[in-house]
Amino acid sequence: MSVVLRRGWSRMRTIKQNNKLLSNCAFQRAMVGVAFFLAMVALMLANTFPKKYDLKVGDIVQEDIVAHKDAIDTVATRKLQVAAANSVPKKYTLDQNVTKEVKGKVAEIFTGVRDVRARDMGESDKIKMLKAVISNGFSDETYSVMLNLSDSELRELETVTKAVIETVMNDGIKEESIDRAKALIIEEFKKVSLPEPVKSAGEDIAFSVIRPNMIFDEEATEREQKAAMETVAPVKITKGQVLIEKGKPVTQEQLELLKELGLLSQDNSSYFKMAFGIAVLVLILEFILAVEIYLFHRDVFENVPYLGLLAIVIITTLFISTVFKTISNFLVPVSAGSMLISILINPHIAVTASFVMSIAVGVLLGNDFASALVALVGGLMGTYFTKKVMQRGDLTKAGGLVGLANFLIIFGFGFLNNNSLLDIARQSFWGIANGFLSSILTIGLLPFLENSFGITTSVRLLELSNPNQPLLRRLLLEAPGTYHHSIxxxxxxxxxxxxxxGDALLARVGASYHDIGKLKRPYFFIENQLTSDNPHDKLNPTLSALIITSHVKDGLEIARQYKLPPVIQDFIAQHHGTSLLTYFYKKALDNHEEKKIGESSFRYDGPKPQTKEAAIVMLADSAEAAVRSMTKPTPGKIEGLIRQIIKEKLADGQLDESNLTLKDLDKIAAAFSKVLTGIFHTRIEYPEKLKELERKG
Structure with a gap:
C-alpha cells in the first residue's frame, strides 16, 4: 500500500513539475523560438531541394532534365582548361655545362688515343688497348684511322670534332631530337675539307658523346599551363537550361554534370549541405530578430502570445509567397506580413521582420537578389505607411503606395539590366499587383488575428467608436445622460x-465605454434622472455606495457579453481606481454608521489606472462631472476646479501606477480647461426685449 502511495505522490509531483515548466515564460519563449526555427527550415527546404534522378550511363530519360539554379558547368569547363593546358608547349632551358662536358669527353678520347699511340707495340695490340681505354663502341676503322693519323692531323680532327659538336649543341638538343642532332653533325662534317675516312671517324666520335642539353623546365611549363587555364571562361549553366533532353541517352559527361549539380539520388551529401546551410541562415535571421526584440522591445519579449503571433505572421507570409512565386517572383507579398506586424505588434519590429522575410524569400526564389530587394522595399514601405492606420481604407492606400514603390524599383532594375520595354512593363505590372494583393491579404487576415490573439488595433478601435455599435446605441437610448457624459x-x-x-484614439474609445455598467440601473445615476426625485434619498448610504460601485462590475459583465477587447475592459475596471465615494461616506458619517462600516466599504475595488490613457479617463470623468455641476462657470473657475480634482487624485494615490509625470498632469489640466471652457462657457443674458421677442417667436 505504501509503495502505491509513494508512486502516486511521485506521479503527482512529476505532473506538477511539468505543469510548472509549461507555464514558465522562459520555457514558452524557447518553445516559440524552436517552433519558429523548425518551421522556417522545413518551409525553405521543401521549396529549395531540387528533384533527384536515379540514372546511369546509357539510360533514356523520360523528361527534360533542367538546371534548378544558375551554376558553372565544371565538366565542360574542365575539358576546355585541359585542352588549353595541353596546347602550351613545354618549356626548356639550354644548359651550356652539358656542352662543356661533351667537349671534355672528346678531349679525353683524343688524350687516350695519344697515350696508346706512344706505346711500343704492334697496331693490332694498340687497337685492343685503345678499345680497352676508350670503350665507346667505335668501329675498328675509326680506331685504325685515329692510330694512323699524324699528330697534326689528329689535332685537326680533334679541333673539327669539337667545333662541330659546339655548333650543333648551341642550337639546343632535346631528348626527342637526338637523331636530328646526329643528322646535323653529318651535315657539318660534310662542310669540312677532310678525307672521308677521317670525317667518318669524327662523326663516330661525335655520335658517341653527343647528348641533350635542353633541360625540361617543369615549373615554367606548369606556370604557363596555369595561366592558359585561367584564361578559359567558365561554361555557365542558367536556371531552367535543359541539361539532358527527353528521350536521349545519358552520357558519362552528363552524368558527371548531374553529380556536380547534386541531382543524382545516389548522392545524399548535397541534401546535408543544403540543410546545414539553410539551418545556419535561419539561425542567424532568428538571432537578429530576437536581439532586436530583447534589446529594444522588452514588453513584446515578455509577451509570449505576441512572439507567437510574430512567428505565425512570418511563416504564413513565406508560405503564401511560395504559392504566388509560381506566377511571378515580383508577386510575393512580403509587405502583407510587414503591414500585419506593424499594425498588430510594433512598426520597428516590422522593419527588422521585413529584412528577415526578404532574405528568406530571396533563398526561396533561388537566390534571386532583385526579387529579394523588391520584397524588402515593399515590406519597408508597407511598414511606413501603416504606422498610423485610422480606417481600413488606409490599408488600401498603403497597398497602392507599396505597389508604386515596387513599380519604381522594378522599372529601375529593368533599365539597369537592359531589358526590353515589354519585359519591364510586364514585371512592373506584377510589382503594382503585389501592393494591392498585400493590402487585400492584410485586410482579410487582420480581423482573424485580432480576435485570436486579443489584440485591439486602431482599425478595431475605430469600429468600436462608431455610434451605431449596438452597445453605444443601447447607452444612447437607455442611459442618454451617461451617453452624453461619455462623449x-x-x-x-x-x-x-x-x-x-498617449494613444488619443484608445483614450476616446475607452471613455466611450467606461460607464456602460450604468445600463443595468441607469436611474440610480444623476445624469440619467429626468426628475428631481433621487432614489438614493430613500436608501441607506451603504446600499447606495454598493449600487454606485457595482456599475464597474456590471460594466465588465456587459463588456464580456458584447465581446469588447480586453484593453477596453481595462478602462471599465480602472476608471475609478480605488477612489472614495465621498458624498455617501460623509452621509454615512452623519448617520453615525462609521462604527459599523469602515471607509473601505465606500471605495471602488480598483485596480488603480495602469496606463496613461486609463488615468486620463479617470481624471476626465471626475472633471466633467464637477464642472457640469458649477452654477456660473468661468475659465478661471473651471481651470481651478480641474487642478483641484487632479491634486486630490494625486494625493489619494490613484495615479501612482499610471506613469504620468507632474509635467503630464499640467498638460492634462490645460487640455481639460480648453475643452470644458468651450462646452460650459457662460452664456450671454438676453435683454428683456429680445427675451420677449424670443417668447413670441
Missing part, C-alpha cells in the same frame, strides 16, 4: 492624450 469625457481624454503623447 464629453471622450473628447477630454482625446485632447489630453494627444497633449502627453
Amino acid at each position: 464629453i469625457v471622450g473628447n477630454l481624454a482625446e485632447a489630453a492624450a494627444e497633449a502627453v503623447g
Whole structure:
C-alpha cells in the first residue's frame, strides 16, 4: 500500500513539475523560438531541394532534365582548361655545362688515343688497348684511322670534332631530337675539307658523346599551363537550361554534370549541405530578430502570445509567397506580413521582420537578389505607411503606395539590366499587383488575428467608436445622460492624450465605454434622472455606495457579453481606481454608521489606472462631472476646479501606477480647461426685449 502511495505522490509531483515548466515564460519563449526555427527550415527546404534522378550511363530519360539554379558547368569547363593546358608547349632551358662536358669527353678520347699511340707495340695490340681505354663502341676503322693519323692531323680532327659538336649543341638538343642532332653533325662534317675516312671517324666520335642539353623546365611549363587555364571562361549553366533532353541517352559527361549539380539520388551529401546551410541562415535571421526584440522591445519579449503571433505572421507570409512565386517572383507579398506586424505588434519590429522575410524569400526564389530587394522595399514601405492606420481604407492606400514603390524599383532594375520595354512593363505590372494583393491579404487576415490573439488595433478601435455599435446605441437610448457624459469625457481624454503623447484614439474609445455598467440601473445615476426625485434619498448610504460601485462590475459583465477587447475592459475596471465615494461616506458619517462600516466599504475595488490613457479617463470623468455641476462657470473657475480634482487624485494615490509625470498632469489640466471652457462657457443674458421677442417667436 505504501509503495502505491509513494508512486502516486511521485506521479503527482512529476505532473506538477511539468505543469510548472509549461507555464514558465522562459520555457514558452524557447518553445516559440524552436517552433519558429523548425518551421522556417522545413518551409525553405521543401521549396529549395531540387528533384533527384536515379540514372546511369546509357539510360533514356523520360523528361527534360533542367538546371534548378544558375551554376558553372565544371565538366565542360574542365575539358576546355585541359585542352588549353595541353596546347602550351613545354618549356626548356639550354644548359651550356652539358656542352662543356661533351667537349671534355672528346678531349679525353683524343688524350687516350695519344697515350696508346706512344706505346711500343704492334697496331693490332694498340687497337685492343685503345678499345680497352676508350670503350665507346667505335668501329675498328675509326680506331685504325685515329692510330694512323699524324699528330697534326689528329689535332685537326680533334679541333673539327669539337667545333662541330659546339655548333650543333648551341642550337639546343632535346631528348626527342637526338637523331636530328646526329643528322646535323653529318651535315657539318660534310662542310669540312677532310678525307672521308677521317670525317667518318669524327662523326663516330661525335655520335658517341653527343647528348641533350635542353633541360625540361617543369615549373615554367606548369606556370604557363596555369595561366592558359585561367584564361578559359567558365561554361555557365542558367536556371531552367535543359541539361539532358527527353528521350536521349545519358552520357558519362552528363552524368558527371548531374553529380556536380547534386541531382543524382545516389548522392545524399548535397541534401546535408543544403540543410546545414539553410539551418545556419535561419539561425542567424532568428538571432537578429530576437536581439532586436530583447534589446529594444522588452514588453513584446515578455509577451509570449505576441512572439507567437510574430512567428505565425512570418511563416504564413513565406508560405503564401511560395504559392504566388509560381506566377511571378515580383508577386510575393512580403509587405502583407510587414503591414500585419506593424499594425498588430510594433512598426520597428516590422522593419527588422521585413529584412528577415526578404532574405528568406530571396533563398526561396533561388537566390534571386532583385526579387529579394523588391520584397524588402515593399515590406519597408508597407511598414511606413501603416504606422498610423485610422480606417481600413488606409490599408488600401498603403497597398497602392507599396505597389508604386515596387513599380519604381522594378522599372529601375529593368533599365539597369537592359531589358526590353515589354519585359519591364510586364514585371512592373506584377510589382503594382503585389501592393494591392498585400493590402487585400492584410485586410482579410487582420480581423482573424485580432480576435485570436486579443489584440485591439486602431482599425478595431475605430469600429468600436462608431455610434451605431449596438452597445453605444443601447447607452444612447437607455442611459442618454451617461451617453452624453461619455462623449464629453471622450473628447477630454482625446485632447489630453494627444497633449502627453498617449494613444488619443484608445483614450476616446475607452471613455466611450467606461460607464456602460450604468445600463443595468441607469436611474440610480444623476445624469440619467429626468426628475428631481433621487432614489438614493430613500436608501441607506451603504446600499447606495454598493449600487454606485457595482456599475464597474456590471460594466465588465456587459463588456464580456458584447465581446469588447480586453484593453477596453481595462478602462471599465480602472476608471475609478480605488477612489472614495465621498458624498455617501460623509452621509454615512452623519448617520453615525462609521462604527459599523469602515471607509473601505465606500471605495471602488480598483485596480488603480495602469496606463496613461486609463488615468486620463479617470481624471476626465471626475472633471466633467464637477464642472457640469458649477452654477456660473468661468475659465478661471473651471481651470481651478480641474487642478483641484487632479491634486486630490494625486494625493489619494490613484495615479501612482499610471506613469504620468507632474509635467503630464499640467498638460492634462490645460487640455481639460480648453475643452470644458468651450462646452460650459457662460452664456450671454438676453435683454428683456429680445427675451420677449424670443417668447413670441
